[in-house]
Amino acid sequence: MAKAYxxxxxxxxxxxxxxxxxxxxxxxxxxALTAGNVHCLAGENGCGKSTLIKIISGxxxxxxxxxxxxxxxxxxxxxxxxxxxxxxVIYQDFSLFPNLSVAENITITxxxxxxxxxxxxxxxxxxxxxxxxxxxxxLDLSAKVEALSVADKQLTAICRALINxxxxxxxxxxxxxxxxxxxxxxxxxxxxxxxxxxxxVFVSHKLEESLQVSQDVTILRNGKHIISGIASEFDRxxxxxxxxxxxxxxxxxxxxxxxxxxxxxxxSHLCSSGAFNDVSFTLHSGEIxxxxxxxxxxRTEIAEALFGVRPAESGTIEIDGQAxxxxxxxxxxxxxxxxxxxxxxxxxxxxxxSVGDNIIAGSLDKHRSAFGLLDGEGISxxxxxxxxxxxxxxxxxxxxxxxxxxxxxxxxxxGKLLANQPKVLILNGPTVGVDIGSKEQILxxxxxxxxxxxxxxxxxxxxxxxxxxxxxxLVVRQGEIVDTLTGSQITxxxxxxxxTA
Amino acid sequence: MLAGLRGSNNExxxxxxxxxxxxxxxxxxxxxxxxxxxxxxxRGSIVPLxxxxxxxxxxxxxxxxxxxxxxxxxxxxxxxKIAQDGNFDPGLIVITLMAACFGALLGLVNGAVIAxxxxxxxxxxxxxxxxxxxxxxxxxxxxxxxxPPMSLDEVAKTNIISIVNEQERGAFLHVLVVPVIILTIxxxxxxxxxxxxxxxxxxxxxxxxxxxxxxxxxxxxxxxxILVGVLAAVAGVFHVTLGRNANPQDLVGNExxxxxxxxxxxxxxxxxxxxxxxxxxxxxxxxxxxxxLLLAGVPTAWQRAAVGVLLIVxxxxxxLSAKRKTKRSFVTAQLGA
Numbered sequence: 127m128a129k130a131y132x133x134x135x136x137x138x139x140x141x142x143x144x145x146x147x148x149x150x151x152x153x154x155x156x157x158a159l160t161a162g163n164v165h166c167l168a169g170e171n172g173c174g175k176s177t178l179i180k181i182i183s184g185x186x187x188x189x190x191x192x193x194x195x196x197x198x199x200x201x202x203x204x205x206x207x208x209x210x211x212x213x214x215v216i217y218q219d220f221s222l223f224p225n226l227s228v229a230e231n232i233t234i235t236x237x238x239x240x241x242x243x244x245x246x247x248x249x250x251x252x253x254x255x256x257x258x259x260x261x262x263x264x265l266d267l268s269a270k271v272e273a274l275s276v277a278d279k280q281l282t283a284i285c286r287a288l289i290n291x292x293x294x295x296x297x298x299x300x301x302x303x304x305x306x307x308x309x310x311x312x313x314x315x316x317x318x319x320x321x322x323x324x325x326x327v328f329v330s331h332k333l334e335e336s337l338q339v340s341q342d343v344t345i346l347r348n349g350k351h352i353i354s355g356i357a358s359e360f361d362r363x364x365x366x367x368x369x370x371x372x373x374x375x376x377x378x379x380x381x382x383x384x385x386x387x388x389x390x391x392x393x394s395h396l397c398s399s400g401a402f403n404d405v406s407f408t409l410h411s412g413e414i415x416x417x418x419x420x421x422x423x424x425r426t427e428i429a430e431a432l433f434g435v436r437p438a439e440s441g442t443i444e445i446d447g448q449a450x451x452x453x454x455x456x457x458x459x460x461x462x463x464x465x466x467x468x469x470x471x472x473x474x475x476x477x478x479x480s481v482g483d484n485i486i487a488g489s490l491d492k493h494r495s496a497f498g499l500l501d502g503e504g505i506s507x508x509x510x511x512x513x514x515x516x517x518x519x520x521x522x523x524x525x526x527x528x529x530x531x532x533x534x535x536x537x538x539x540x541g542k543l544l545a546n547q548p549k550v551l552i553l554n555g556p557t558v559g560v561d562i563g564s565k566e567q568i569l570x571x572x573x574x575x576x577x578x579x580x581x582x583x584x585x586x587x588x589x590x591x592x593x594x595x596x597x598x599x600l601v602v603r604q605g606e607i608v609d610t611l612t613g614s615q616i617t618x619x620x621x622x623x624x625x626t627a
Numbered sequence: 628m629l630a631g632l633r634g635s636n637n638e639x640x641x642x643x644x645x646x647x648x649x650x651x652x653x654x655x656x657x658x659x660x661x662x663x664x665x666x667x668x669x670r671g672s673i674v675p676l677x678x679x680x681x682x683x684x685x686x687x688x689x690x691x692x693x694x695x696x697x698x699x700x701x702x703x704x705x706x707x708k709i710a711q712d713g714n715f716d717p718g719l720i721v722i723t724l725m726a727a728c729f730g731a732l733l734g735l736v737n738g739a740v741i742a743x744x745x746x747x748x749x750x751x752x753x754x755x756x757x758x759x760x761x762x763x764x765x766x767x768x769x770x771x772x773x774x775p776p777m778s779l780d781e782v783a784k785t786n787i788i789s790i791v792n793e794q795e796r797g798a799f800l801h802v803l804v805v806p807v808i809i810l811t812i813x814x815x816x817x818x819x820x821x822x823x824x825x826x827x828x829x830x831x832x833x834x835x836x837x838x839x840x841x842x843x844x845x846x847x848x849x850x851x852x853i854l855v856g857v858l859a860a861v862a863g864v865f866h867v868t869l870g871r872n873a874n875p876q877d878l879v880g881n882e883x884x885x886x887x888x889x890x891x892x893x894x895x896x897x898x899x900x901x902x903x904x905x906x907x908x909x910x911x912x913x914x915x916x917x918x919x920l921l922l923a924g925v926p927t928a929w930q931r932a933a934v935g936v937l938l939i940v941x942x943x944x945x946x947l948s949a950k951r952k953t954k955r956s957f958v959t960a961q962l963g964a
Contacts, residue, residue: 206841221839223832225899226825234829235840237822245825 134197136161136325137182137213137294142191144177151177152188155351157344159294159325164316166340166357167329168369170561171531174349175329179296182327183215184208209239212293216300220283224272229254231271232285239290257285261318276421277308284315288324295319296327301335302559305420305587306622313339331561332588333365347371370563378616380597381576383412388447390581391550393432396441401427402605405441409550409581414572416592416616417585419602419625425585426468428602429552432583433465434458445549459488464548466539468555475527475539482509482523484538489545512541516571533564540571551575552583557591569595589621601625637893637944641908645915652919659922662790662798668914670801674866676910677807678885679892680814681858683906686889687818688851689831689898690748694737694756695885696878698856699863701763702729706864707775707873708768716776719868726860733759734856738849756879763875772873779868803865810861815903827851831898887934888913891941913937 135158144152152174159165169175180186181193184203193200195211203211222231230247232254237245251267258265263281271279280300287295301309316339319326330336336343340357345368352368360368389408396405402424409415419425431438434455443450443461450461458465475484486493486505493508495501509523516537520530527538536556543551556572557565572595576582586592592599599611601624609624653660678695685692706726710717717725733755740751788800818824826847829837838844867873892909894901913934920930 205839209841215839217839219836221833221836223829223836223899225832226828230825234825238826238841242822245820245822247819 135159135194136196138194138197139178139182140192140194142178142181142188142193144174144181144186144188146177150349152181152346153349153351154191155346155349156191157354159327160342161293161323161325162320163341164320164326164328164339165342165344166336167327167344167346168333168336168365169346169352170369170563171533172348173346173369175346176298177349178346179215179298179327179329182208182294182296183213206239209235209290212291213296214287214290214292214294215296216280216283216287216298218299218302220279222271222279222283222286225270227268227270228265228274228282229267231282232257232289235286236290253289254285257289261285261288261315263315276303277305277311280304280312281315284319288319288322292324294325294327296329298329299331299559300328301330301332303421305422306625307420309335331559331565333362333562337362337365345369366562369561378593379573380595381412381414381573383410383576383597385410385413387411390446392444392447394442394444396428396431396438396443398427398431398436398438401436402431402602405607407600407607407610409583411549411579411581412576413597414576414582414584414595416596416599417583417602418587418589418592418599418621420587423602423625424605425602426554427605429465429554429583429585432458432550432552433463435465459546459548462547462549464488464543464546464551466543466551466553466556468558475535477528478526480524480526481513481518481520481530481538481541482506484527485509485512485523485541485545488542489547492546508545509541512545516541516544517567531561531564533560533568536560536564536568537571540568544575548580550581550583552585554585555588556584556586557588565591587625589618592616592621593618638902638905638908640944641892641905641912645908645912648912648915648919652915652922656919656922659919663796664918666788666798666800668911668918669804670799670869671914671918672910673801673803673807673869674862675885675888675914676907677810677858677862677865679888679906679910680811680903681855681862682885682889683892683894683901683903684814684818684827684851684858685748685855686894686896687831687898687901688827688848689834690741690848690851691886691896692737692752692852692855693749693882693886694733694752694759695855695859695862696880696882697756697759697763698730698733699859699866700875700878701733701759701767701863702726702856702860703863703867704763704772704873704875705729705767706860707772707779707867710776711772716778718776718778719782719864722776722779723861723864726864727857728860730856730858730860730863731853732856734853734859735849737856738852741852742845742848760879767875769875771875775867775871775873780871783868783871801869803869807865810858811903811907818903823847823850828899831900833899883931883938884913884917884934885910887938887941891937896942909941 138158140156142152142155143150155174155178157165167175167178177186181188184205184207187202193203229251233250254267265278265281271282274282300312304312316326328336328340337357337360343357343360344354345352347369387410390411391409394406397403405428417425417428427436430436432443432452434452434457437453443452445461452458452461476487486509490500493501493504513523518537519534527535530538557568560568569591572582572584584592584596593616596616599616599621600607601609601611611620681695682692703726706722706729709725710722737752737755740746741748782802785802786799787802787805789797791797818827826837826842829840829842830844830847834844863878866878888909889901889906890896891912892901892905894905916933916937917930920933
């Protein structure tokens with residue numbers, strides 16, 4: 127009975143085909159969205175999810191196939207007609223205006239849609255306040271968006287979608303930048319949206335979250351429609367299989383460092399006022415050490431202190447028994463520390479340069495011949511060996527990084543770090559925004575590097591990733607290490623409880 | 628508490644700096660503190676303020692226009708020359724309208740190139756600056772016109788407030804201050820209260836987001852440059868009127884003062900930020916500095932240096948306060964945890 131009764135879909139796409147220069151980005155893909163349901167759209171990077179979103183939002187036109195809104199065939203969907211039909215996309219970058227107030231950000235697109243000529247800040251405030259109240263949120267209406275946390279920016283974007291009478295809201299990677307509590311809050315809001323009869327599309331790499339919040343699932347792989355069904359009929363394992371097309375092991379598989387030997391790195395009583403306090407830990411050669419905590423707990427600040435981005439005020443760092451002074455990034459690199467920043471697209475890569483240039487960018491000092499000139503042969507040897515060792519999927523070392531997928535770009539950053547032969551490798555969110563197949567391969571690279579004798583520090587709030595590779599996990603809360611998990615204590619539930627406690 | 632007085636673009640700080648400088652100069656040289664000086668600074672601000680309004684609009688939209696002075700003299704000189712060659716005197720308003728048409732046309736050239744090909748605005752307007760000037764001198768005329776139409780001369784001699792004092796120099800407030808005040812209010816209203824104004828801010832904040840929000844970005848950018856062209860042309864005619872001559876070699880080369888005033892007024896060179904109030908204060912500040920240095924007997928060359936230093940200080944303050952902001956948000960994140 128329950129299955130027989132299915133309301134007319136708000137939006138339905140049927141047999142969509144889209145080709146870009148001979149490559150089929152979408153091949154006979156269909157999806158139906160029901161009012162009040164969350165539809166999980168899953169697949170690896172480059173599987174066609176973004177293309178499908180672009181077609182739904184009218185930004186791209188399909189080569190063939192049909193789009194129905196409320197059962198009515200849409201001849202040609204433009205961005206404007208899509209918005210008028212109540213379809214709203216919340217992009218990963220939210221597409222908000224950082225220099226404008228929350229109230230104005232919420233109301234401005236609806237004003238554009240009705241082609242208003244005049245603008246009234248006070249009316250915008252009233253309209254924004256109404257929608258915020260309806261959702262039971264607290265947002266400072268006159269604050270500028272640039273001053274907001276990521277979570278509040280997202281809520282602003284959701285309010286903006288609703289004020290346009292959204293009937294379909296597509297959320298692209300909505301939880302990537304959020305902490306656990308913020309994710310819970312978002313899901314509360316999603317529940318309220320469902321009660322209002324909004325159909326949602328949820329694009330995420332975090333599978334258990336997607337399953338938790340979704341009612342329907344559609345999976346794409348290489349532009350092909352693999353399967354659609356009811357969320358309760360899937361579990362993490364089957365989803366992973368459909369997404370990758372193979373079995374991906376998720377078991378705990380850790381390296382075996384010699385913990386009795388002298389530690390590779392010893393950090394004692396590191397302090398930085400307002401960020402962290404009395405941080406002490408050791409790292410052994412061949413060990414993968416996890417550092418976890420909520421956003422703003424101080425986990426990133428500790429890493430940045432070790433790498434000299436924001437040097438600590440007091441405390442000591444020893445590497446191989448020798449005290450080192452880290453005042454600048456140069457000091458850290460000299461001492462053999464490599465760091466992968468959180469936001470690698472802006473901090474770690476020259477997007478328009480080639481893969482090879484990016485790999486070598488951090489270690490040019492190590493590739494000099496006589497007279498201090500660059501050693502071309504050595505450089506190409508290093509770049510090619512990194513390219514092969516990290517299995518970077520690109521045409522060649524001379525392909526620009528911009529053309530790579532997220533997982534592959536991540537490997538280029540890793541290659542850049544490794545080319546410098548660091549003793550200690552610090553990685554902040556190494557698999558954020560990376561699809562599940564690439565994620566497993568990146569973790570495998572970390573294990574290999576640890577086996578080569580490096581010490582690896584992984585900073586992450588992805589508990590499964592920590593469980594999968596870490597020998598030990600430090601839990602940071604309000605700038606202090608509150609616990610160290612070892613061996614069988616390292617479980618996903620333990621980590622999540624410890625961080626939020 | 629003080630944060631409220633600072634204003635969203637540091638206008639409060641700027642007003643304070645202005646007051647301090649005026650007080651300091653007045654103590655050094657009491658002659659400075661008089662109605663005469665005030666009116667003369669206001670008269671001196673007429674042309675730069677109109678320019679600055681135009682520059683403010685482009686800077687908020689995320690671009691820059693360095694061709695405004697070339698547009699101004701092109702439009703004003705051409706309009707005056709047409710009147711002179713045709714031996715007729717249509718009056719200030721018609722001459723201004725004629726010049727505004729030329730200004731709009733030249734602005735359209737800038738806008739069309741920038742918006743359609745998405746080229747860097749500085750380079751494009753640097754190019755068109757040379758182009759407009761070249762065309763003016765090659766095709767319109769290179770002769771200095773010493774006797775512009777009588778109607779302009781009349782306006783040049785009209786003051787709305789004239790205080791003639793036996794012992795002192797008289798104090799005269801020029802009539803062209805009135806249209807400038809009206810223009811200033813109009814631009815402020817447009818930026819704050821119209822969707823066009825908000826669109827300019829939106830594009831300056833994030834042009835991709837503006838496109839996704841449904842703003843006709845290309846059209847708005849074109850209109851911005853047209854508007855700058857029109858404002859520049861008006862400023863050009865006022866400049867010719869006040870100087871009582873039309874010189875095709877004029878104006879170009881003084882762009883720095885105007886851009887410095889706008890940036891000092893809190894407009895961000897990265898776009899999305901800026902206010903009319905700040906711009907007015909910035910223009911006044913630069914006029915006061917130019918004026919007082921003159922009174923103090925400082926050579927003109929040093930005035931240029933002073934404006935250059937001010938510009939760097941202004942941008943430096945912006946960068947510093949941006950840095951402090953990120954630090955502050957970092958600390959609040961800590962407190963929130």
